[in-house]
Amino acid sequence: MFLKVLPFFIALVAVLLDVSVLPLFVIDPMLPVFSFCVVIALAMTLGRARGALVGLFAGLLIDVTVWNPFGMTSVVYVMAGYLAGFIGSNQRRILIAHLLIPALCIAVFEATALAMRYVSNGALLFGDGLQSAFRIVAELVLIQALYLLFYLTMKPKRSTYM
Numbered sequence: 450m451f452l453k454v455l456p457f458f459i460a461l462v463a464v465l466l467d468v469s470v471l472p473l474f475v476i477d478p479m480l481p482v483f484s485f486c487v488v489i490a491l492a493m494t495l496g497r498a499r500g501a502l503v504g505l506f507a508g509l510l511i512d513v514t515v516w517n518p519f520g521m522t523s524v525v526y527v528m529a530g531y532l533a534g535f536i537g538s539n540q541r542r543i544l545i546a547h548l549l550i551p552a553l554c555i556a557v558f559e560a561t562a563l564a565m566r567y568v569s570n571g572a573l574l575f576g577d578g579l580q581s582a583f584r585i586v587a588e589l590v591l592i593q594a595l596y597l598l599f600y601l602t603m604k605p606k607r608s609t610y611m
Contacts, residue, residue, distance in 0.1 A: 452603060456491045456499065460507040463487040468514045481587045484511060485526065485558055489551050490595035492530040493537030494603055500537075504530025518565075525561055529554040537596075551592045555585050 463484040471480060484507050492500025508523030515522070536550040559581045566577065 455603065456495060456503050457506055459491065460484065460487060460503050461510065464507055464510040464514070467511070481584050481591055482558070483591070485529065485555075486588050486591045486595055488526055488530050489533045489554055490592050490599050492532075492534035493547065493551075493592075493596050494599040495534065496537070497531050497534030500530035500534025501527050502530075504528075521561070521565070525558055529558065547593070547596065548589070551589055552585070555588050555592075559585060 463486075467482065467484040471483060488500070488504045488507050491503050495503070504526035505523055508526030511522045511526070512519050533550055533554055536546050563577060563581060
């Protein structure tokens, strides 16, 4: 029972850190989206169905607490959770899949963020692309560290390959 509720509790803590604590310590454009990294790492560990559920939970919490178009973050988090869970559970032996899929999810997330910034401001600044590139690298490193931590603590009891 504890292991079934633990991912949702971790996502809740990540969203609270993302919304209330981390913006106080880091400059806003350089802030990696911690809750998104947690969703991808949990999805790679737990599989596509639970990854999508954790993504929906975290996305709805972000949508409620941050002033965004309602549902936009939820859709991106669910898609990233499903995709990362699908690849993480099926391609566990292939190391490059654990690097490419998070990079693809983060690139889609950053493209969505840039599109929302373009719609709200009417133009993009030169530094927006550089900030996005910095966030992509920082989030990839964070995802790999979180994936190792979650895999060691919440490792599935049986493998699909045996």
